[in-house]
Amino acid sequence: MSTISFEAPRGMRDFYPEDMIWRNRIFDAWRTAAEHFGFQNYDACVVESLELLQRKSGEEVSEQIYAFEDKSGRKLALRPEMTPTLARMVAAKQSRLPFPIKWYATAQCFRYERMTRGRKREHYQLNMDIVGSQEVLCEAEILGAAVYAMRTMGMPDAAWRIHVSSRALLGELLAASGIPEQQHAAVFIALDKRGKISDEEIAALLKAEGLNDEAIKKTFTLLAVNSIDEAAALAGAESPAIQNLKELFATAQQMGYADLLMFDIAVIRGLSYYTGIVFEAFDVQRKFRAIFGGGRYDSLLALVGGQSMPAVGMGFGDVVVGEVLREVLGETAPVARQGYAVGYMSVAERASAIALAARLRATGERVDLALLPQKPKHFFGKAGNSLAKFAIFLGPDDLASGVAQVKNLETREVTQVQL
């Protein structure tokens, strides 16, 4: 018997009820926030065609894809991200959808990674996307919804920041430094590795891409730019990228989250399809990986075979935000108690307990009815560890008097209820 494993497959997560309290705190906040901002829910199966993923993704992602064949030899995969699926679904109905559309999904995504530092091979990700508008208001709405989600989870503003940059701006600055446009994609990929590999190694990557020492030096100088004004001095105040960034900060001001934004030219985002504003959120101590990230990707729809259309999107995973929340709120962050636990001493009181539970449920109350007779001590111990707000225990005396004690498990206050 001892050789039988009860563990989940490597890298996959089990969620026991105590884990689900945290997960639901996150998922519920995501849904509340997305709907608060008028996003519509969509979804698709976690199994995608491998061909779609390859059509869109770079080599790096492909190696990490869980791919398999079904019994007819169809090449399938567990999706590593939701965006190709979104693009496919939009392309399928591109002539009929009421653009601009605002869609969100809570999507499970898989990535086959070496198991370092407890990284998992699956996670859930809130995806919010707006397709069909070039307005910076799209970025502002998506970030507004993400801020609302963070606040709904109980994360204090002081604990985190959204780092904002622009691929278009960096492109303009690189061009102004004399680095030709065909090298920009490689430069973005190299710069995105900053923090993971040394600056010397990045310089070597840039050199391998054909940049000379002068250009490499200028590239690192650009990374020292640390305000939109400094960037504007280099790119020119008429730069569309600068104007878009300024508009985003101004709209965030109107929407009440400007204090959370900071310009950070070092935000690149690894994926090659971003074209404009990009952003990543971090805890202020930079102890954890990015909480969420995204940006404008005006060329993705064409990439998967649809008609070109402007789009902005973000992904917000459940793992990092869970780690940050536990760090900031503490492992035992309170959850609202609600409803009743109802117990009984012996089989003689069971019918009364069932009737009481039915009555309470009929008034809309959540009731956890005991499935076995119990001693009061055992019942109250279990009720205290549950999420019930009130506990009612029926013994022979209660039935005789027709009145039972209702214990408030938060305040310890005791009231009475007629049976």
Next chain:
Amino acid sequence: MSTISFEAPRGMRDFYPEDMIWRNRIFDAWRTAAEHFGFQNYDACVVESLELLQRKSGEEVSEQIYAFEDKSGRKLALRPEMTPTLARMVAAKQSRLPFPIKWYATAQCFRYERMTRGRKREHYQLNMDIVGSQEVLCEAEILGAAVYAMRTMGMPDAAWRIHVSSRALLGELLAASGIPEQQHAAVFIALDKRGKISDEEIAALLKAEGLNDEAIKKTFTLLAVNSIDEAAALAGAESPAIQNLKELFATAQQMGYADLLMFDIAVIRGLSYYTGIVFEAFDVQRKFRAIFGGGRYDSLLALVGGQSMPAVGMGFGDVVVGEVLREVLGETAPVARQGYAVGYMSVAERASAIALAARLRATGERVDLALLPQKPKHFFGKAGNSLAKFAIFLGPDDLASGVAQVKNLETREVTQVQL
């Protein structure tokens, strides 16, 4: 371009926002009902170890499993049902969990089936299980929660029934007919095919299992039993199976759903692990497959390698109930409108629209803020098709007067709001 497919992989479902309205009607009702009855949420990854599934499942299921290997050669599968995973998770913490436990999950499950009659290869399933109690109250609580879910979805009681039987009862009756216990499992499997194949074919199956003509005739006679009283006359009033069934019907009476229950000895449930009461819900016209089903499976935990423990569970898929709901409520069953759609004529009114949206959102209102200036006709057309309850459109006159019109999209009533 025309050769690119935008379809989901065969048998997999895409959910556009209009589909998600139906799906969320079902999922939300499931969660509400399970929590109303005190079930705790759990979950596990859709990827399971193939070995666990084989440990528990019969051959028939194995052939339908989506199995694959990861890059380390680990044999994995997309789970076909949640119960083996539940058993694994319970077994892993069997010495520490506060039994009896009441758990629920909304689990995606995969089954590789031939694509007949639009059957899909994945679906979602509410699983509710109670582990650690032999009391019939467990069955009553699970069915009570399922009834609550159906009512929450808007399904009228008159449209459906829960068919209840007992494997234990049928076993007693078969034994009383002289059919030895070692043949019962085969008899259950044969009888479960009733309606799918002819009675002659079932008789042939029973014959192949070694039943003689007399025993086969008696078996079919048992299927004609159509009340608990008739069954009691055969099994004896002291039969534990009869007493359990009577207790279930009595408890359902106390809980307010006895009118939905009907005794139906033909309910078998295909899976071999059921040991006691079994049930399946159907639309009254029997136009659709079972809406939900389940029963007592006291031997499952031992089967996966844990310690033996009594358990009851049910599975409630999203596909059939969705079909029945559309049939009963109509395709356009109303959904509660809520919140605001906010639009504007030109860029000049955009800042005011953003400020108004921020103000409404700060009061807790859901706001779909237009991402582009629009003509009023276009805006109101789109708002009418959305789920917003109110629409506010800002033009130059509204800004000049400082007052905007608020249109109630349900009643067409118009009120005013100060800007």
